[in-house]
Amino acid sequence: MKPQNTSSENASSKLHSFLEKFEPFIKMPGGKLQVQTTDFFPVATSEIVKSLDGRGDLADTPKPSGHISVIDDLSKWIINASEEDKLAAQLNLPRPPAGLHHVPGKYPIFYDFLNLDIVLNELSLAGASMQGRFLDFGCSTGRNLAVMNRAFPGQFELFGVDPSGPSIEWLSENIEGVTAVQSEQTPPLGFPDDHFDTVIAKSIWTHFSPSAAKSWFEEVSRCLKPGGYFFFSTHGPHDVASRIIRDIPRPKYERYAGHPNWTRDEFLVAIAEGLVAEGFFFKAFKEVGHQGDLSGVENPTTSDWGLTFMLPKFVEGLLPNDLSIVRYDTARTGSRHDAYVVRKKS
Ligand SMILES: C[S@@+](CC[C@H](N)C(=O)[O-])C[C@H]1O[C@@H](n2cnc3c(N)ncnc32)[C@H](O)[C@@H]1O
Numbered sequence: 001m002k003p004q005n006t007s008s009e010n011a012s013s014k015l016h017s018f019l020e021k022f023e024p025f026i027k028m029p030g031g032k033l034q035v036q037t038t039d040f041f042p043v044a045t046s047e048i049v050k051s052l053d054g055r056g057d058l059a060d061t062p063k064p065s066g067h068i069s070v071i072d073d074l075s076k077w078i079i080n081a082s083e084e085d086k087l088a089a090q091l092n093l094p095r096p097p098a099g100l101h102h103v104p105g106k107y108p109i110f111y112d113f114l115n116l117d118i119v120l121n122e123l124s125l126a127g128a129s130m131q132g133r134f135l136d137f138g139c140s141t142g143r144n145l146a147v148m149n150r151a152f153p154g155q156f157e158l159f160g161v162d163p164s165g166p167s168i169e170w171l172s173e174n175i176e177g178v179t180a181v182q183s184e185q186t187p188p189l190g191f192p193d194d195h196f197d198t199v200i201a202k203s204i205w206t207h208f209s210p211s212a213a214k215s216w217f218e219e220v221s222r223c224l225k226p227g228g229y230f231f232f233s234t235h236g237p238h239d240v241a242s243r244i245i246r247d248i249p250r251p252k253y254e255r256y257a258g259h260p261n262w263t264r265d266e267f268l269v270a271i272a273e274g275l276v277a278e279g280f281f282f283k284a285f286k287e288v289g290h291q292g293d294l295s296g297v298e299n300p301t302t303s304d305w306g307l308t309f310m311l312p313k314f315v316e317g318l319l320p321n322d323l324s325i326v327r328y329d330t331a332r333t334g335s336r337h338d339a340y341v342v343r344k345k346s
Contacts, residue, residue, distance in 0.1 A: 096141045221344055
């Protein structure tokens with residue numbers, strides 16, 4: 001498939017070569033770029049739907065099934081249900097008010113069943129058990145933890161950390177059963193060694209500079225129990241392909257550090273060249289105001305937070321000796337991010 005909307009032939013041919021070179025990392029069933037992740041088991045949503053089945057006051061409750069359509073069914077049910085029915089189903093959390101951080105999912109509701117289920121599916125396939133101490137690193141206002149809490153009552157001890165004070169405050173006030181702690185932008189976390197069975201970090205290593213990525217890997221490893229599992233997502237070649245072929249996502253290119261007139265083509269070519277030459281590309285966000293993710297963080301530092309792309313070999317080189325990759329797949333969460341599960345040595 002040819003890249004579209006490129007302004008110069010030179011850039012176009014470079015991007016075309018990128019797509020060819022990284023073909024094994026780009027999911028193209030039938031020659032078309034995969035735009036939606038569908039091959040996973042809806043781990044948490046199935047549990048929630050099972051718990052709703054047979055309740056007379058929830059006439060439109062979807063039927064339990066291992067098929068991912070339960071995610072659409074449940075999300076649509078929440079959109080249309082009365083406040084009373086949502087309360088009875090314990091699915092009544094509103095989206096945080098404007099000004100607080102929240103990553104919107106496919107539906108205009110707080111819960112993002114789709115993304116969490118992909119994460120849990122990857123963890124299950126890697127061998128992680130669905131119990132124990134569970135940390136969402138960079139949890140924002142807690143959309144993942146809210147689903148965890150609702151799907152697996154009493155099964156996990158849930159924790160969330162994020163450097164945004166207002167996000168953590170909202171989470172603590174609105175989601176019961178979660179220990180939410182405001183963290184620093186740099187390690188360490190205030191947890192003891194060998195504490196967690198599972199850690200997840202969705203859309204976090206998509207933003208760290210290589211040095212921050214490395215030091216946070218070391219810190220997560222310190223906090224993981226021996227034999228514990230860690231899921232994280234990165235931007236990889238499939239994500240670049242989506243930007244080349246579909247123009248999605250389309251950031252404001254002029255906002256990247258040192259490049260006031262940064263164009264789309266220059267930006268994409270720089271990522272492609274970075275991945276080929278060094279296995280990574282990182283651009284720090286120029287100013288905090290340009291990156292909504294950090295808007296709630298007090299005195300934020302942006303030199304180690306920006307837009308990051310990494311190849312598996314590069315990721316491997318950043319991992320401490322006691323973490324090894326047990327699963328890797330492309331185009332998973334957000335339908336674009338690469339997913340990794342690493343395990344700490346027993
Ligand atoms: C793209 S959002 C992802 C939020 C969440 N993981 C989700 O899937 O909804 C990035 C989050 O990372 C947080 N963050 C920024 N710097 C961080 C750091 N150094 N450590 C942990 N989280 C950080 C931001 O405050 C924000 O909540």
